[in-house]
Amino acid sequence: MLAGAAAPAADPVALEYAVKANYLYKFAPFVRWPAGAFEDASSPLRICIAGSDPFGTTLDKAVVGQQVGGRSIVVRRIGTAPRPRCHILFIGRSAEALATEIAPGEPILTVGDRRRAPAMIQFAVVGGRVRFAVDVGAAQRGNIALSSKLLGLAMEVDR
């Protein structure tokens, strides 16, 4: 996989998170949230970062001007606050315990920062490239429908 070209090439870790930031909002078009996940048709898509923020300003810059299905994107850093009201929740390695806090059936696409993280989508770096695995079962439990195209791109699909 190609790395996100916008990030400085010098720092491999910065590059890795630039790519992850890019992916994070691009998952949105391949995901269908249940009705009621959004307040109304124009309410923005909220991407939350739980735990320490590995992206810095990269994510904020990436989502500027981007829209998903007519919705603008907002980024929130929620630390370890319980019951987050998010559509996409990035669970950093330091905040994985938070995953257990999310009520069953809460329509939040959870994205973990490592393989086997307690999340529906789990980032992994394979051969120096950012890839992701998908846990379909977790997604179903969260009432999140994932596009088959996303599954097709996943390095692994857990059922």
Added chain:
Amino acid sequence: MIRLSRWLDRIGRRLAATPAIGIGLAVALLAISLMLAVHNEGLARAEKTRDAEIQARILAASLAGPLAFDDAAGTREYVEALSRRPDVLVIGAYGDDGRVRASFTRRGRPLPATARIGPPIEAAGELSVTAPVTQSGTRLGSVLLTVATESWWARATRYAGIAIVVVLASLLVAALAIFYAQASAAHRQLTEEIEHRREAEEALRQAQKMEAMGQLTGGVAHDFNNMLMVASSGLDLLDRTDDPAKRARLNDGIRQAIERGAKLTQQLLTFARRSPLTPEVLDIGARIRALQSLLERSLREDIAVDLAIPAGVWPIEVDASQLDVAVLNIAINARDAMPNGGSLRISAANLPGEGDRADMVGLSIRDSGTGIAPELMQKVFEPFFTTKGVGSGTGLGLSQVYGFARSSDGEVRIESQLGDGTTVTLLFPRSSKPLPHRIYRAADQGTADGSRRILIVEDDDHVAELVGQMLQELGYQSVRAQQATEGLDLIGSSGPFDLVLSDMIMPGRMNGLDLAQELGRRHRGLPVILMTGFSEAAASAAAEGIPLLVKPYTIDALGDALRKALR
């Protein structure tokens, strides 16, 4: 169906009149073919555009994931899959930043460096379509697809085959139309020519007949002179004698002379009558016997005419008057070949067929004349060939004989020895048809009972007087009218009558035929007998089916006709 056939008939007539319609049809065919080609071409181009757009959309849909998540290998895979289509020239897959992610170009075609979304562009045999890559309404990139459309030349080549067929078909239609119109014109011309020729032939036949008659005139005039001599000297002698026996003999002689004259003129009139060429089944013996008296009287007295026609000669189917003319022509030639007298023998015989030769009837006319020189034998049937001096022969006689024999499917043979006479033999095919049924009835000599009333319409006082006396002799009452209109009035005022006996040619606005037709309307069932000496008039009466007495007629013939009409 009837309307269709009428319509086709009308088209056919117009086609026959002018090739314009056919050429118009050909042009219309060409124009329709051209329009169809243009229409199909438009459809094909629309189809091609739609196909390219669909391919671009499929590619765009497939590329959503790979483009979103920078799956370069996946992107390339989809692009390569599509690039296997032979008509694909350029494929560009652009990311959401508008930059190229994967591409394919054939034969060094340039790839636009940045994405473009817009309507299809077609130029120089290439069609470029674009499609956005979107997922759930989110724009993830775009694709560009350029395919080869057929070049003008390739399209022309593709259409050339069918175009050649269409053009050839149109030319064929036009050519057929022209040919048909020409053929129709030629047909019309031919029909006219045939008609002219038929008229000319008829005129020729009549001329030949009159020519033959002209040859007869001398003999006939001589014969008439003899009859007049008998009649006039007989009348002179009647005035000078009171001996009843002598007077009866003289009366007989005069009557016989008049009967002979009447018969002769009757034959001449029949012979001269203009008639269409109509073959009929006839008994050659009866026909020749009927001609015998004319032959005997018209040839010179120093020529003996001898008939040797046995009973049982097969019937033949020929034109009767042409047969008469042929026999007369041969007889006239024979007469001229016997300047010092001789004999003319007419014989007929059946000639049974052998092998594939059909049964024939032979009619031979042999003279004891000078004969024909061998070197002239080949020429005698040629028109206008004659050995006679200027003014005595036209050379058409034997050519008529030859033409008549050929047109009757027969042939003519001539055998001659110088100094030993000539035999001309006419051969006719035997007819398989029966002879027309003829009724020969012995004349009933009885007289009527005097109760029947007959209206005579006759303008000539002498004839009317004589006919009245004959009717009285036969036991009929008679009333005379001078004209047809007077006759009609008399039927109203002095009727009823049992029969009307009318002359054909009369002064006044109605002739005998008109009278007969008027009587047919006013007094259906009243018999009419017409009298005439004119052969043309006789023919028209016969055509109307009205009984006819040909003047001069005998009292027996009158009685017979009346009995037949009143039966």
